[in-house]
Amino acid sequence: MLTAEIRVTLKEGVLDPQGTTLNRSLENIGYKGLKEVRMGKLIQLTxxxxxxxxxxxxxxxxxxxxxxxxxIEQYQFTIGEGK
Amino acid sequence: MLTAEIRVTLKEGVLDPQGTTLNRSLENIGYKGLKEVRMGKLIQLTxxxxxxxxxxxxxxxxxxxxxxxxxIEQYQFTIGEGK
Structure with a gap:
């Protein structure tokens, strides 16, 4: 049995409101050291x-x-062995 | 400058309604060969x-x-070199 893990991310240059909001929220609660946050999806298939x-x-x-x-999105995936 | 990529997935045994719905939808439109679909989050930090x-x-x-x-969730992350 095989598995696949797909990483879906926004292409470079595409605005990411969810990531920007998360970045701002983290700053607001005091986290320093973050420059940019971008959110993507992870889809795991068996x-x-x-x-x-x-x-x-x-x-x-x-x-x-x-x-x-x-x-607006790009993807990468790996195929692996399932249990 | 460093980057981090965080993979957030549901723990084994935790129900994933979003993944189940996606799986069913894919079956409904004719995709065979899928056994399970699970959704996770990908968070990329600069x-x-x-x-x-x-x-x-x-x-x-x-x-x-x-x-x-x-x-209900588990995470893994990698630290990388940014541009």
Whole structure:
């Protein structure tokens, strides 16, 4: 059984209001040393597949078509072995 | 300048309604081969620090006190070099 972990982040230059808000809040409660905060998504899949090539193809398609907005988001994924 | 990337995921056994909904939706639109989907958060920090030990301490504290709910969530982070 294979697993996939997908990291979805905003492309460079795309504004991140959620991250900016978090950054400001952390400053307000006294945390120093933060310059920028950006938020992304982490999607963990357990796949009913044993073939890595097939898994890669499925995850690539999911990322492109459903899980990300390619206009503003970028993604990276790794395929691993499940338990 | 250092950066930190924090992965926040639900602990094993904690229900993930968002992931379950996504899984069901993907099945409904015809994707086969998915067994489980779990959603997490990715938080990327750019730090105004140059000392790794200090950065690690700050991020550890942020994770424990602010960024995660230790009852249901777990976290992992890496410290990297920024541009």
């Amino acid at each position: 796949l009913d597949l044993n073939d890595r090539a097939q898994a890669k193809e499925l995850v690539e398609e999911l990322c492109l078509k459903v899980l990300t907005n390619p206009v | 730090l105004d620090l140059n000392d790794r030990a200090q950065a690690k301490e700050l991020v550890e504290e942020l994770c424990l006190k602010v960024l995660t709910n230790p009852v």
